[in-house]
Amino acid sequence: MVETFVKSVMASTACFVIVSRNDIPIYEAEVGSALKKEEAAHQHQFILHAALDIVQDLAWTTSAMFLKAMDRFSDLVVSVYVTAGHTRLMLLHDSRNEDGIKSFFQEVHELYIKRQHIYDLFSKQLVEMNRSICMVDQLVELHPYSGSSPPPIGMVDALLVYHNLCNVFMLYFHK
Amino acid sequence: MIGVGKVKQYTNVLDKPLSKGKQEVSLSAFAFLFSELVQYNQTQVDNIAELERRLEDAGYGVGVRVLELLCHRDKGNRRETRLLGILSFVHSTVWKVLFGKVADSLEKGTEHEDEYMISEKELLVNRFISIPKDMGTFNCGAFVAGIVRGVLDSAGFPATVSAHFVPMEGQQRPRTTILIKFAEEVLTREARLG
Numbered sequence: 001m002v003e004t005f006v007k008s009v010m011a012s013t014a015c016f017v018i019v020s021r022n023d024i025p026i027y028e029a030e031v032g033s034a035l036k037k038e039e040a041a042h043q044h045q046f047i048l049h050a051a052l053d054i055v056q057d058l059a060w061t062t063s064a065m066f067l068k069a070m071d072r073f074s075d076l077v078v079s080v081y082v083t084a085g086h087t088r089l090m091l092l093h094d095s096r097n098e099d100g101i102k103s104f105f106q107e108v109h110e111l112y113i114k115r116q117h118i119y120d121l122f123s124k125q126l127v128e129m130n131r132s133i134c135m136v137d138q139l140v141e142l143h144p145y146s147g148s149s150p151p152p153i154g155m156v157d158a159l160l161v162y163h164n165l166c167n168v169f170m171l172y173f174h175k
Numbered sequence: 176m177i178g179v180g181k182v183k184q185y186t187n188v189l190d191k192p193l194s195k196g197k198q199e200v201s202l203s204a205f206a207f208l209f210s211e212l213v214q215y216n217q218t219q220v221d222n223i224a225e226l227e228r229r230l231e232d233a234g235y236g237v238g239v240r241v242l243e244l245l246c247h248r249d250k251g252n253r254r255e256t257r258l259l260g261i262l263s264f265v266h267s268t269v270w271k272v273l274f275g276k277v278a279d280s281l282e283k284g285t286e287h288e289d290e291y292m293i294s295e296k297e298l299l300v301n302r303f304i305s306i307p308k309d310m311g312t313f314n315c316g317a318f319v320a321g322i323v324r325g326v327l328d329s330a331g332f333p334a335t336v337s338a339h340f341v342p343m344e345g346q347q348r349p350r351t352t353i354l355i356k357f358a359e360e361v362l363t364r365e366a367r368l369g
Contacts, residue, residue: 021329021331029259059254059256060256060331060364060368061256061368063253063254063256063260064252064253064254065252065253065254082254083243083246083254084242084243084245084246084247084254084255084330085239085242085243085328085330086329086330086331106252109247110247110250112211112243113244113247114242152220
């Protein structure tokens with residue numbers, strides 16, 4: 001699936017967040033020059049968080065899933081893709097290639113549908129443990145299991161999801 | 176020897192492409208599984224209300240996933256933003272995929288603005304179930320009510336959904352009605368959107 005898309009999108013920085021229906025971030029990934037600067041990463045998260053309100057209003061005016069560039073901040077653009085269950089795939093980037101972004105979102109959407117049970121599992125865990133932002137690999141660390149016994153199936157699947165998401169992400173934004 | 180094209184074997188069912196997979200499951204297998212589900216829950220609870228709630232919760236998870244899958248597969252990635260849109264989506268598309276036919280009827284409630292009813296002559300899940308007299312108004316259609324609630328809830332139309340038997344003259348078995356009562360915010364948003 002991933003190998004069929006070859007062309008990359010030519011963006012230098014990108015921050016990708018998956019936010020669930022109840023406004024809980026499920027997944028987060030940062031790529032590009034922001035990796036070096038701590039504050040830039042925080043700023044990206046803040047921009048995406050602020051864009052949530054706009055997405056909320058915009059989502060009810062159209063029946064399309066891909067909302068194009070709906071917010072700007074200096075030279076960065078926020079693009080959002082809303083799924084049927086109101087899960088928001090939000091991307092902060094500085095690329096102008098809309099078709100590439102759209103196909104990226106569609107791929108992630110397909111991956112999300114196939115692994116929905118994993119994301120539901122994590123949403124519930126996030127609510128119960130009262131944490132606001134987690135990365136998938138941090139959650140994997142938190143889950144208590146002794147090293148001797150094999151990890152439960154859910155965790156293996158979660159690692160596969162993470163791996164797949166990283167691959168898709170890197171393929172699109174790796175320069 | 177007839178040459179057969181090589182069919183790619185997917186080791187993981189999750190790796191199969193989403194567009195395929197309209198598969199049929201044997202009715203008896205489903206009836207068996209559903210009866211086991213009801214029986215298991217019966218041993219866990221003390222009263223009927225709790226049993227209904229558990230069946231509903233079981234259906235809720237199905238509803239959430241079915242919405243995502245169907246919107247992607249059958250509707251070409253168009254979301255539903257209007258009340259009538261999502262109701263007809265449930266009434267035709269969801270019913271067709273889950274039960275093989277569209278629901279019998281979709282009606283708007285006469286007394287209250289926020290009530291809608293989907294009726295079915297014989298719900299598939301109730302086909303092989305008989306309710307003993309001492310269980311009163313219990314309806315295993317609570318599972319289907321949970322599915323509908325899951326679909327509506329995750330699409331952004333919170334509602335309380337329940338299943339009721341409606342006796343019909345001239346027919347032996349009563350008709351089953353799924354009653355949908357939308358929350359306040361849904362109506363205000365509908366009014367705002369015009």
